[in-house]
Amino acid sequence: MTSAPAEAAPDRRRAPDEAAPEEFQAAFDATIARRDRIEPRDWMPEGYRRTLVRQIAQHAHSEVIGMQPEGNWIGRAPSLRRKAILLAKVQDEAGHGLYLYSACETLGVSRAELTELLLSGRQKYSSIFNYPTLSYADVGTIGWLVDGAAIVNQVPLCRTSYGPYGRAMIRICKEESFHQRQGYELLMTMMRGTEAQREMVQESVNRFWWPSLMMFGPPDDKSPNSARSMAWGIKRNSNDELRQKFVDMTVPQADALGVTLPDPGLRWNEERGHYDFSEPDWDEFAAVISGNGPCNAQRLARRRAAHEEGAWVREAALAFANRSAGGGAA
Ligand SMILES: [Fe+2]
Numbered sequence: 001m002t003s004a005p006a007e008a009a010p011d012r013r014r015a016p017d018e019a020a021p022e023e024f025q026a027a028f029d030a031t032i033a034r035r036d037r038i039e040p041r042d043w044m045p046e047g048y049r050r051t052l053v054r055q056i057a058q059h060a061h062s063e064v065i066g067m068q069p070e071g072n073w074i075g076r077a078p079s080l081r082r083k084a085i086l087l088a089k090v091q092d093e094a095g096h097g098l099y100l101y102s103a104c105e106t107l108g109v110s111r112a113e114l115t116e117l118l119l120s121g122r123q124k125y126s127s128i129f130n131y132p133t134l135s136y137a138d139v140g141t142i143g144w145l146v147d148g149a150a151i152v153n154q155v156p157l158c159r160t161s162y163g164p165y166g167r168a169m170i171r172i173c174k175e176e177s178f179h180q181r182q183g184y185e186l187l188m189t190m191m192r193g194t195e196a197q198r199e200m201v202q203e204s205v206n207r208f209w210w211p212s213l214m215m216f217g218p219p220d221d222k223s224p225n226s227a228r229s230m231a232w233g234i235k236r237n238s239n240d241e242l243r244q245k246f247v248d249m250t251v252p253q254a255d256a257l258g259v260t261l262p263d264p265g266l267r268w269n270e271e272r273g274h275y276d277f278s279e280p281d282w283d284e285f286a287a288v289i290s291g292n293g294p295c296n297a298q299r300l301a302r303r304r305a306a307h308e309e310g311a312w313v314r315e316a317a318l319a320f321a322n323r324s325a326g327g328g329a330a
């Protein structure tokens with residue numbers, strides 16, 4: 001479809017807040033109130049734009065860094081079938097990073113800037129990817145618990161107020177559900193295997209359970225930006241609501257699998273209609289997000305090296321694009 005030639009309309013994009021005529025703010029508020037989408041060319045408050053850049057970039061970085069713990073096992077997959085599954089999964093994560101960086105670029109930041117913010121430590125990625133993968137069972141556990149938690153977090157984001165982000169999430173969520181199922185199927189296969197394999201699964205679940213609960217972020221009363229993100233329709237549910245939903249969904253799956261979730265406080269609460277569970281170790285969470293998790297330095301060093309090793313590809317692509325655009329030989 002071709003769009004009509006641009007008309008001489010005033011550029012409403014990224015006008016500073018103080019210069020924004022009230023009608024722009026009113027139009028924005030009305031769009032949010034009727035749960036409609038804000039699109040890249042629409043006027044938006046600067047705080048909304050900044051919040052989105054931070055959240056989408058953090059999400060994109062998580063997809064890309066998240067390839068490392070599992071990529072670690074591609075060369076040691078136990079069979080050709082497992083290797084093909086894992087390769088496809090890790091490639092999907094690269095694609096998720098790509099959709100999200102593209103969504104973020106519609107807010108006026110370049111991918112090069114975002115990469116620089118990640119490598120310099122000024123933007124973050126999910127705490128979960130700072131834990132090591134110590135056995136092949138971790139591939140299954142990551143699919144089941146980590147992709148499972150990601151799905152609970154991300155399904156409501158399909159209805160987020162910013163159009164390009166919501167549309168990227170729709171496609172991502174479809175692929176995440178494949179990731180979750182491949183993980184569960186791997187664990188189920190191992191649980192039907194030898195005693196040693198069952199122990200390997202249990203040991204892996206013991207390590208990943210608490211970090212998975214931390215993926216939903218700090219408790220609501222310690223999450224100062226949440227209320228504003230919810231008012232803007234960026235977030236649709238609170239951290240604690242989503243964490244509860246994940247626990248409720250996962251306990252029956254653990255039972256079916258035959259593994260024990262490592263929380264003595266986990267029990268069904270008839271009155272609430274939900275599972276009660278113990279508090280994750282928030283000091284550990286704080287240490288991991290501030291850079292002191294088991295693998296933070298390794299993950300960033302690997303990302304930096306990959307970025308540097310890929311410089312020639314970016315240069316070649318740019319030279320080709322310039323030449324194709326009639327810019328002469330590069
Ligand atoms: Fe993903």
Ligand SMILES: [Fe+2]
Nearest residue numbers: 093147176179
């Ligand atoms: Fe995934």
